[in-house]
Amino acid sequence: MLEWHRRTKYDHSASDNFAGGHANAMIIGPGGLEERSDLWLGVTLMAPHVRYPDHDHAPEEVYLVLSEGEFRQGDGNWFSPGIGGSFYNVPGIKHAMRSVDTPLFAFWALLAERPH
Numbered sequence: 001m002l003e004w005h006r007r008t009k010y011d012h013s014a015s016d017n018f019a020g021g022h023a024n025a026m027i028i029g030p031g032g033l034e035e036r037s038d039l040w041l042g043v044t045l046m047a048p049h050v051r052y053p054d055h056d057h058a059p060e061e062v063y064l065v066l067s068e069g070e071f072r073q074g075d076g077n078w079f080s081p082g083i084g085g086s087f088y089n090v091p092g093i094k095h096a097m098r099s100v101d102t103p104l105f106a107f108w109a110l111l112a113e114r115p116h
Helices: none
Strands: 022-028 039-046 061-065 070-073 086-089 095-098 104-111
Touching: 039 095, 070 086, 095 104
Parallel strands: none
Antiparallel strands: 022 039, 039 104, 061 086, 061 104, 070 095
């Protein structure tokens, strides 16, 4: 029931195979199975050896990683949270991900609207 989409705007930081090697789906949030504006829960799937472009956004974000893969925050080193690992992106931080020899599968959640 998920609608998978490819990111169409990206820069030189993405790998050459990015356009055809990734897909995102919204589970909860705009266009998701449950329409909400305050919380977005989605999933990303990437083929082996694909680099997602550097990007940033105002909402804070948490990832739950269900495969091997590497992630980067700011100008830091690439790191692997491991299968079942998670990590947090503070609001506005530049971040990216890349798959290794196997596909990358990860859930992400953004608190799009902070409660008052």
